[in-house]
Amino acid sequence: MTIVTDVAAAPVGRVRLPWMEQSPLMVRIAKVILLTAVVAAVVLPFISVVATSFASDQDIQQAGGYVLIPHQPTLNAYRVILQNGIVGHALLVSIGLTTVGTLVSMVMTTSMAYGLSFQVRGLRPVLFIVLFTMLFVPGIIPSYLVVKQLNLLNSYAALILPVMINAFNLIVLRQFFMEIPQEILDSARIDGAGPLRILRHIVLPLSAPVMAVVALFYAVSYWNAFFNALLYLNNNASWPLQMIVRLYVLQGAFSGGAGSVGGESIPAVTQPYQMAVVVIATVPIVLLYPFLQRYFTSGVLSGAIKG
Amino acid sequence: MASEQSLHAEWRRNWVVLALVLPGLLYFLIFYYLPLLGYVIAFENYLPFLGFIDSPWVGLDNFRDMLSDSSFWAAVNNTLTIALLQLILYFPAPIAIALVVDSLTSTGIRRLVQSVIYLPHFISWVIIVSLFQQFLGGTGVMALALRGVGWALPNVMADPGLFKWLVVAELVWKETGWGTIIYLAALLGIDATLYEAAAVDGASWWRRLWHITLPGLVGITVLLLILRLGQILSVGFEQILLQRDFVGPEAGEVLDTYVYYHGVVGGQWSVTAAAGLIKGIVGAVLVLGADRLARRLGQPGILA
Numbered sequence: 001m002t003i004v005t006d007v008a009a010a011p012v013g014r015v016r017l018p019w020m021e022q023s024p025l026m027v028r029i030a031k032v033i034l035l036t037a038v039v040a041a042v043v044l045p046f047i048s049v050v051a052t053s054f055a056s057d058q059d060i061q062q063a064g065g066y067v068l069i070p071h072q073p074t075l076n077a078y079r080v081i082l083q084n085g086i087v088g089h090a091l092l093v094s095i096g097l098t099t100v101g102t103l104v105s106m107v108m109t110t111s112m113a114y115g116l117s118f119q120v121r122g123l124r125p126v127l128f129i130v131l132f133t134m135l136f137v138p139g140i141i142p143s144y145l146v147v148k149q150l151n152l153l154n155s156y157a158a159l160i161l162p163v164m165i166n167a168f169n170l171i172v173l174r175q176f177f178m179e180i181p182q183e184i185l186d187s188a189r190i191d192g193a194g195p196l197r198i199l200r201h202i203v204l205p206l207s208a209p210v211m212a213v214v215a216l217f218y219a220v221s222y223w224n225a226f227f228n229a230l231l232y233l234n235n236n237a238s239w240p241l242q243m244i245v246r247l248y249v250l251q252g253a254f255s256g257g258a259g260s261v262g263g264e265s266i267p268a269v270t271q272p273y274q275m276a277v278v279v280i281a282t283v284p285i286v287l288l289y290p291f292l293q294r295y296f297t298s299g300v301l302s303g304a305i306k307g
Numbered sequence: 308m309a310s311e312q313s314l315h316a317e318w319r320r321n322w323v324v325l326a327l328v329l330p331g332l333l334y335f336l337i338f339y340y341l342p343l344l345g346y347v348i349a350f351e352n353y354l355p356f357l358g359f360i361d362s363p364w365v366g367l368d369n370f371r372d373m374l375s376d377s378s379f380w381a382a383v384n385n386t387l388t389i390a391l392l393q394l395i396l397y398f399p400a401p402i403a404i405a406l407v408v409d410s411l412t413s414t415g416i417r418r419l420v421q422s423v424i425y426l427p428h429f430i431s432w433v434i435i436v437s438l439f440q441q442f443l444g445g446t447g448v449m450a451l452a453l454r455g456v457g458w459a460l461p462n463v464m465a466d467p468g469l470f471k472w473l474v475v476a477e478l479v480w481k482e483t484g485w486g487t488i489i490y491l492a493a494l495l496g497i498d499a500t501l502y503e504a505a506a507v508d509g510a511s512w513w514r515r516l517w518h519i520t521l522p523g524l525v526g527i528t529v530l531l532l533i534l535r536l537g538q539i540l541s542v543g544f545e546q547i548l549l550q551r552d553f554v555g556p557e558a559g560e561v562l563d564t565y566v567y568y569h570g571v572v573g574g575q576w577s578v579t580a581a582a583g584l585i586k587g588i589v590g591a592v593l594v595l596g597a598d599r600l601a602r603r604l605g606q607p608g609i610l611a
Contacts, residue, residue, distance in 0.1 A: 023410065038404065039423050041480065045438040047540030052441070087394040091411055112331025118324045121317055126332055135537075136591045139583030140563070141346030146338065157346050165331055195323045229544050231571065242433045249437045257528045278437050285429050288540045294420055307473045 036182055043053050046282075053077055053275035060271055067271075074119045078280075087244055094158075094223060094241040095284075101160045101222040106215055108164050110287035113173035114199055140231070147232060156233035159225065159240075166221070176210045179201055209295045216292045220285060245281050249274045331547040349581040369581040379582060381557060382565035392475045398535060400479055401486030402524065406516075408487060409494040423563065424484025426480070432546045436480050439473070440464050464550070467558035474547060489527060495522040529606045537594035540586045562586055 023031075037299050048068055053058075054077075055070040062071075081087045116123055116130075143162060150160040178205060204211070226242035233239060236247075252274065318325060330334035332609040349369055351362040373379050404424070427435070441464040442449050450460045463469050501519050510518065544563035558569070562582065570579030 020570075025511070031410065033422055034407060038484075039420060042423050042484070044428055045442055049438060049441060106335065108331055111327045115327030115331075118321065120321045120324055121314055122325075123328065123464075126328060129332070129335055129340075133335060135341075135594060136587050137322075138339055138342035138345075139580070139587060140566050141348075141576060141580045141583050142342035143338070144571060145345045145348070145576075148344050161334075164338075165334050167335075170331070195327070220429050223388070224433075226431065226433050227380050229547065233569075242431055245433045245437065246549065250440070274437070275441070278434055282430060282434055287424075289426060289429060293425065 004061050015296055024084050045135065049278050049282075053279045055272050055291055058272075081273055081276050081280070085090050087241070088211045089237075090241040090244040093238065094281075097156060097159055097240055098219050098222040100156075101163075102131035102215055102219045104160055105164050105166070105218040105222075106168075106211070109166070109170050109214065109218075110174060110204075110211070112165065113170050114171075114177055114195075114203065118176050118195070130170060144231060153232055154238075155232075156238075160222075163228070165219070165224075166217070171218055173207070173210065173214060176207055205235040211293050212292055216288065219288070223284065235301060241281050245277050248277050253295055326461050329484055348577050349584045351577055353580070355576070357544045362469060362517045365577075367597045369577045370585070372576050373581050373585075378556065378560065378569070379565060382560040382562050385539055385558070386542055386561040389471050389474060389547075390472055392534065393478060393502070393542065394474050397479050397482070398532070400483040402528065405487040405490035405494060406520065411489055420485075420488075424487065426484070427481045428485035430481070430545075432481075434551055435477055436546070439480075441475055443473075443526055447472055453494070465553045467554040470558045472552045474543060474550070477546060478543060490524060490529070493524055493527040494520070498529050526606060528602075533594060533597040533601055536597040537590050539593060 003164055051070050052067045054073040054075070055075070056072040056074045058072060059067050060071045103229040120281070146156050147162060149155060152161065184202060185198060188202055193201070224242060226240070226246060229240050229243050239247075347357070347359060348362065350364060350366060351359075352365045353359070353362045360532040360544065406419060408420055408424075411420070430438075443460075444450070444465075450462070453460045461469070461489075463473060466473075497519065502515055505515050505519060540562055542561055542563075544567075545563075547559065547561050548564050553559070553566050556564075560568070566583050566586075569575045570583075
């Protein structure tokens with residue numbers, strides 16, 4: 001069982017010759033309409049959320065609910081929410097979890113992927129052990145029991161340790177390491193460099209783009225996770241941001257809203273507050289995105305799994 | 308060569324490499340293989356205060372209980388319905404969009420479109436569901452707009468009849484753009500001289516699409532279809548967990564949420580472990596079976 005990932009840099013687009021774009025006029029019109037609709041369908045919800053978060057009570061009343069253009073924009077919702085302390089605390093928890101989790105994951109994944117890129121007897125079975133986990137995933141119940149047996153319940157370690165290494169990310173990194181030209185590595189070896197020195201001075205610098213993408217994947221998954229917090233953290237005062245968004249927006253909307261987290265009461269939530277929380281939980285991703293997005297097109301992620 | 312050298316010597320020479328692999332190996336053993344042992348409780352009447360060892364052995368009773376539980380079958384039914392809708396509505400979407408994006412001649416527009424459509428993939432389900440509620444909920448943008456023209460829209464977010472369509476629509480919104488990446492890579496891999504030769508021979512745009520472009524996508528499509536089949540019993544756990552309570556278990560329960568609510572919340576550890584075990588085995592068998600089938604049809608499979 002092998003998984004080959006295509007990590008060669010692919011060009012952004014193929015060079016177009018004049019005869020290529022002779023699609024019928026109808027097709028071209030349909031294309032423009034389709035793409036405009038797709039882009040609008042992605043962008044409009046975000047705009048509506050941001051607009052509503054800045055809306056004043058008056059705007060909300062006039063619109064009867066959600067707003068597309070606030071006439072009297074206000075930062076009130078953000079002020080109330082950040083003063084309240086619950087969101088601020090959850091934000092810090094999420095930032096901490098994401099930072100520590102991503103670091104731990106990168107160290108563990110890189111080290112294992114690099115090790116597995118060597119041809120040493122005994123490592124092929126290890127690779128098989130990894131690949132098999134992609135085929136048969138242990139379910140919720142046994143995973144919960146293991147975390148419980150390890151005494152990790154109600155600790156932040158429970159949100160990091162069980163998801164430290166993602167098998168797919170591991171395979172992508174290993175594949176990338178294996179495609180580094182052997183001559184470069186050999187010349188370093190002849191000069192007396194050991195595996196760690198080669199990793200630090202040759203392999204890592206050459207792998208910066210793929211490392212950046214894998215780190216982004218990890219960061220996003222730590223930032224976005226909510227179920228493991230629901231499963232492993234009983235005390236809602238220690239919840240990360242996604243759980244608070246769920247509490248405010250998804251549960252608040254259907255139960256009327258008021259409740260308490262860690263003794264602090266939640267303001268009777270209305271749309272601007274809810275949407276402000278959504279914005280706060282989304283902004284880090286949107287800020288990070290443009291910096292890493294260019295690596296996607298450079299083909300690192302063609303990540304095609306094929307055999 | 309390797310056989311002449313003793314394993315011991317080889318390992319001693321490469322101890323750094325082994326040390327690099329060891330922590331990761333331990334991770335997989337502890338968090339992927341140790342839980343498999345935990346499946347022993349599927350054959351026990353597991354009582355947390357007695358533990359794995361002392362809980363009474365009941366053989367296949369849990370599986371019998373599970374099969375006679377109507378809420379289990381409701382969950383199976385909902386899971387398969389959603390999986391089928393995903394297959395019909397979600398699976399082809401990235402192919403269609405990739406074909407359109409690939410045909411763009413302007414690099415600038417192409418980049419812009421790609422940047423925009425990849426973004427939802429990175430947004431959490433909590434946020435996605437919030438966005439949908441903002442748009443389609445009882446006081447959402449859509450309901451308000453339609454009320455303005457005298458139409459009363461049902462609260463899509465809380466309508467049991469629409470639930471399955473809703474979760475598939477959310478999936479389409481979140482993942483279609485990202486899903487195009489792999490097809491775009493495949494499209495770039497098609498030899499441009501094929502198009503040129505076809506054009507010289509007078510093949511129309513449609514014929515080039517039909518005879519060159521689409522055949523170029525068959526391999527990757529079959530591959531992704533195989534992977535999808537393995538996922539047929541896992542239809543968006545976090546996503547559905549977030550919304551199940553809006554419509555109730557009758558319409559909103561899927562296998563994974565069944566295991567969570569009946570097991571972790573309801574304390575039926577053994578029955579839900581049995582359900583989880585069955586689900587895992589069926590998933591693995593589906594992937595292996597689909598892979599076999601694909602190879603028999605002359606496609607390279609995933610397992611080489």
